[in-house]
Amino acid sequence: MKSKKSAIWASIAVLLVASIVLAACGGGATPTTAPEEAGGETVAALPQGQELANAYAGMYKGTVVTMSGPFTDQDEVVFNDSIKPFEDKTGIDIQYTGSKEFEANINIRLDGGDRPDIVDYPQPGLLKYAVEKGYAIDMNKLINPDWIKQNYSEAWQELAMMTGPDGEIVAGIWARANGKSFVFYPKKAFDAAGYVVPTTWDEMMALTQEIADDGDTPWCIGIESGAATGWTMTDWIEDVLLRVTSPENYDAWVAGELKFNSPEVNRALDYIEAIWFNDAYVYGGRKAIPTINFGDAPKPMFEDPPKCWFNRQGNFITTFFPEEAVPGVDYSFYYFPPIDEEYGKPVLGAGDIYAVFNDRPEVRAVIQYFSTGESLKVWIESGGAISAHNDADLNWYVDPVTRGVAETIRNATTFRFDGSDMMPGAVGAGTFWKYMTDYVSGTITRQEALDAIDASWPR
Numbered sequence: 001m002k003s004k005k006s007a008i009w010a011s012i013a014v015l016l017v018a019s020i021v022l023a024a025c026g027g028g029a030t031p032t033t034a035p036e037e038a039g040g041e042t043v044a045a046l047p048q049g050q051e052l053a054n055a056y057a058g059m060y061k062g063t064v065v066t067m068s069g070p071f072t073d074q075d076e077v078v079f080n081d082s083i084k085p086f087e088d089k090t091g092i093d094i095q096y097t098g099s100k101e102f103e104a105n106i107n108i109r110l111d112g113g114d115r116p117d118i119v120d121y122p123q124p125g126l127l128k129y130a131v132e133k134g135y136a137i138d139m140n141k142l143i144n145p146d147w148i149k150q151n152y153s154e155a156w157q158e159l160a161m162m163t164g165p166d167g168e169i170v171a172g173i174w175a176r177a178n179g180k181s182f183v184f185y186p187k188k189a190f191d192a193a194g195y196v197v198p199t200t201w202d203e204m205m206a207l208t209q210e211i212a213d214d215g216d217t218p219w220c221i222g223i224e225s226g227a228a229t230g231w232t233m234t235d236w237i238e239d240v241l242l243r244v245t246s247p248e249n250y251d252a253w254v255a256g257e258l259k260f261n262s263p264e265v266n267r268a269l270d271y272i273e274a275i276w277f278n279d280a281y282v283y284g285g286r287k288a289i290p291t292i293n294f295g296d297a298p299k300p301m302f303e304d305p306p307k308c309w310f311n312r313q314g315n316f317i318t319t320f321f322p323e324e325a326v327p328g329v330d331y332s333f334y335y336f337p338p339i340d341e342e343y344g345k346p347v348l349g350a351g352d353i354y355a356v357f358n359d360r361p362e363v364r365a366v367i368q369y370f371s372t373g374e375s376l377k378v379w380i381e382s383g384g385a386i387s388a389h390n391d392a393d394l395n396w397y398v399d400p401v402t403r404g405v406a407e408t409i410r411n412a413t414t415f416r417f418d419g420s421d422m423m424p425g426a427v428g429a430g431t432f433w434k435y436m437t438d439y440v441s442g443t444i445t446r447q448e449a450l451d452a453i454d455a456s457w458p459r
Contacts, residue, residue, distance in 0.1 A: 048147045048368035055365035061091025063362040068109075069120030069352070070102040070228070073295060074319045078385075082378040086369050092362050100226025103429045110135050115357040118367060121172065122352050124159060124417075126425035131162040131171045136355045139170035142364050143371050148173065151371060151390045159417065160353060172353035173371045174388035176379065179405050180314040180348040180418065181239055186301045187332040190309065197334045201243070204337050205274070208281055211309055217283045219275055220300055220308035222292025223437060230433030232294045233440055234420040235348065236276075236312065240268040242346035243339035247414050254419045256427075256457050261450035269446060271339065276440065283308040290441045295320040302330070312336055314350065315405040318383050327383060327401040335408050344413030350421055351388055424458050431456040 035042045036054055046053045054060065071079045076098040083094050097116070099105065103126060106119065110130055121127040130136045139148060139160070148157065152174060162171040183204075195211070198204035211218040223232040242250055245264040252258040253265065279285035283300055284292065295317070300307030302322050311317065318327065325331055338345055356367050369375050373392030379385040380392065383399035397403045420428035431453045439449035 045144075046368070047144060047150070048371055049142070049144050049364060051361050051364035052368040054361065055090040055092060055369070058091060060362040060365055062093075063091075063360075064093045064095055065118065065363050065366045066116045067094055067096045067118040067120065068102065068106065068116040069096065069098060070100070070122055071096065071098040071120065072100050075316070078319055078379050078382055081382070082376060085378070086366075086375065090365065092366060094366060100228065102227070103425075104227035106130075107425070110357070117356065117358045117360070117363045118370075119355050119357065120175070120352050121355060122350065123421040123425065123429050124162075124171075124353055125421060125423045125428045127171055127353060127355055128162050129425050130355065130357075131164045131169065134165045135357055136162075136164070136169070136171050137357065137359055138164075139173055139356070139367070142356055142359065143173065143368050145170075147368075147371060151373075152388065153390070156351075156388055172355040173367065175352045175354055175370055176316075176376060176385045177351040177388040178314040178316045178349060178386055179408065180235055180350060181336040181346070182315060182333040182405060182408070183310050183312045183336055184298060184301070184317065184331055184333045185310055186306045186330065187328070188330050189304075189306050190332075195309075198337055199334075201271070201337045201339045208275065208310075212280045216306070217281070217308045218310055219282050220297045220311040221276065221282050221289050222294050222297030223289055223440065224291055224293045228429070228433060229290065230437035230440075231420065231429075232297075232313075233272075233436040234428075234432050235314075235418065236272050237265070237268055237436070238416070238419040239312070239336055239346075239348045240271050240339070241265060241419075242348060242414065242416055243343055244268050244271070246343065247346070247416060250416055250419065254422050256423070259450075260453045261447065265450065266446075273446075286440070286442070290437055315386065315402055318399070318401060327399050331401070333401060333404065346414035346416065347408065347412035348416055348418060350418035427453065427457055 035044050036050060043053050043057045076096065080096060087094060103123065106126065107129055109115065110133070115135065127136065148170065156174050160170050160172055160174065161168055195207060198207050208218040221232070223230055225231060241253065241264065244267050249258055249264055258264065275281050276289065277286050282289065298311035298313070298317060298320065301309060301311060302325060321331060335345065354367065354370050356363060371389070373387045373389035376385055376387045376389070376392065377396055380387060380396040381398055383402050386402065386405065420432050422428065423432065435444065435449040435452045438444045439446055
């Protein structure tokens with residue numbers, strides 16, 4: 001089992017590169033159903049399925065498909081912009097409801113029978129609960145299985161496989177993907193100050209001290225995110241853990257086989273504390289970290305002069321930057337540096353997986369649409385998103401920063417999916433977030449936090 005898991009993780013470094021390479025859309029897939037009639041004319045199925053063809057023929061005009069997920073604020077705006085062309089062409093109204101309390105409430109809604117047609121999960125571990133309960137519908141019943149195999153790499157397909165009451169199913173389809181091992185900085189001001197991009201951890205820490213000595217605050221950090229408060233800290237732990245121990249130990253940790261209160265995790269936290277708990281290094285000091293929203297954290301970088309200089313975050317964070325900020329001019333990024341040479345240049349990443357809970361023709365049409373790169377084209381062109389689809393066109397990536405992110409992923413020696421997103425939901429989207437927040441706030445010690453997370457792991 002472990003060798004299979006390692007193979008998946010080894011191949012996933014390739015998948016995000018493949019996801020931005022133009023592939024033929026269609027090409028050889030077999031229709032899932034016979035052609036249907038629209039206005040007396042036959043509507044031939046598209047590679048994704050009959051229902052998508054019917055939708056473009058206007059057969060579902062006036063219908064509503066409900067969708068729930070974590071997109072709020074600017075993310076919700078960009079998402080709605082990205083689906084508008086489909087809505088205009090088909091007349092289907094995709095009603096998306098975003099919530100900062102999504103992770104805390106979605107299982108309650110599902111258990112109570114209040115099930116949206118489609119749910120966007122940023123944490124596969126949280127979706128597993130719905131699959132185990134038998135709520136989620138097998139994608140092979142909704143989308144042409146040949147299309148899924150054609151438009152997703154094997155690694156993404158494996159990550160979507162989960163076990164329900166009747167056996168293994170394709171629990172969802174992947175949409176937006178992102179890399180997380182990046183440090184964003186205000187390039188124009190950075191260059192003017194004469195600073196040099198660090199390539200090692202020691203160089204980054206030396207630059208951190210240099211900025212502090214210059215009377216400025218090096219790091220912009222915030223972990224507030226409603227019910228999901230704390231996830232920014234878990235990302236840091238995952239990223240640093242990949243730099244101080246082996247990929248195999250990382251996998252064991254995600255699986256619950258390596259304890260949180262282990263030497264490996266503690267070593268990662270030593271490196272993090274050296275930055276987070278030094279008030280001279282963090283905007284507002286340690287006490288401010290739990291109160292600053294993750295999307296607001298980088299905003300002081302764009303003041304004149306910058307109030308802080310570095311924000312370690314996924315490439316999606318650029319959607320929270322000022323609209324007038326020009327990528328490659330006003331801001332850029334550097335790779336979150338390695339620590340131990342033997343572990344190379346690891347990259348941490350994640351993605352959104354869409355699951356379906358109600359089976360109607362218009363719902364099938366929408367989920368078939370989401371299985372295409374076209375569904376993310378507007379988002380890709382606006383920056384802050386990387387498609388997990390093989391049919392996404394490289395020319396859509398007009399933002400040089402996002403293109404650079406893809407290059408960084410291409411050169412990764414190790415790629416791992418966000419650990420907390422893969423853990424059981426009660427831990428990854430629960431105790432891990434909570435106790436890391438308490439630890440950063442200073443209400444509990446590091447050992448108390450790690451022991452509490454270990455004790456919460458499902459037996």
